[in-house]
């Protein structure tokens with residue numbers, strides 16, 4: 001029991017989810033989004049497991065460099081592009097594809113010397129109001145990119161949806177219409193959909209899709225489970241019981257004596273806390289699996305431990321396995337208890353938690 005908490009990654013589930021997405025994406029190329037340490041799953045091992053993806057997408061240059069250093073040869077897209085001439089040279093040297101969302105980035109490209117030819121993704125801001133050229137500026141930006149010397153290897157166009165996780169949200173249609181209008185008559189490959197866009201009802205008709213969350217086996221929708229979408233959770237955040245207690249009615253557990261036993265109770269102390277990335281705000285009642293069965297967390301989350309009420313379970317001992325999320329306990333469900341989204345829980349798994357591949 002030297003390594004108590006670990007994130008066990010099921011590479012077969014990652015590959016299964018990729019194939020589900022491929023089916024739903026109707027022939028579109030797949031850019032597997034592996035930013036933020038592959039949503040906590042481990043950047044390099046995840047990319048190696050997803051070798052069947054057509055490209056990888058990351059947020060930062062450093063993430064792309066780590067992939068290249070690991071021998072990944074697929075195209076790598078920097079979703080935020082580059083911000084300095086040095087970053088641009090480095091990106092060109094490693095053959096990264098760049099999102100261009102700001103005039104500063106076009107200026108860097110115009111000023112770059114040398115014979116590098118890059119794939120450039122021009123981003124249109126269709127209402128997210130984060131990155132991209134607003135429709136009124138888009139054609140001017142495109143014109144400058146088209147006139148670059150040397151010419152780009154290829155120009156492609158993308159936008160990002162704000163509300164695709166709400167199935168009937170009118171904003172999605174409005175954004176798609178805005179994108180179509182802005183890019184009307186242009187013969188470039190386009191990309192619109194993230195996981196929710198791919199798995200949602202609307203057919204967005206893209207040349208490229210950009211799944212993140214769905215690859216990891218979590219549902220982007222509040223009203224549809226991953227299982228209903230055919231997805232399998234790739235991460236099991238697994239640990240063990242390291243102590244047990246019998247409490248008399250009225251005795252309390254943990255800091256602040258925040259929970260007191262409403263009756264005589266059996267308590268399991270589980271080796272996982274906010275030092276591992278669990279939200280300290282996880283409320284009492286949030287389920288964990290102890291020996292494969294659900295038990296509610298009681299009391300406050302500590303740095304290295306939580307407590308669960310196992311009064312209703314068969315006997316629990318030191319060493320009984322515990323699962324924070326994974327098959328049998330979707331991370332989406334834990335996120336709902338925590339008042340957050342599965343993205344944040346997955347990305348939040350901390351550095352001290354070893355990643356183990358299965």
Ligand SMILES: *Cc1c(COP(=O)(O)O)cnc(C)c1O
Nearest residue numbers: 033079160194195210211212213
């Ligand atoms: C993170 C990201 C994605 C992936 O989104 P999911 O909801 O995880 O599928 C796609 N596109 C862009 C631009 C992103 O930043």
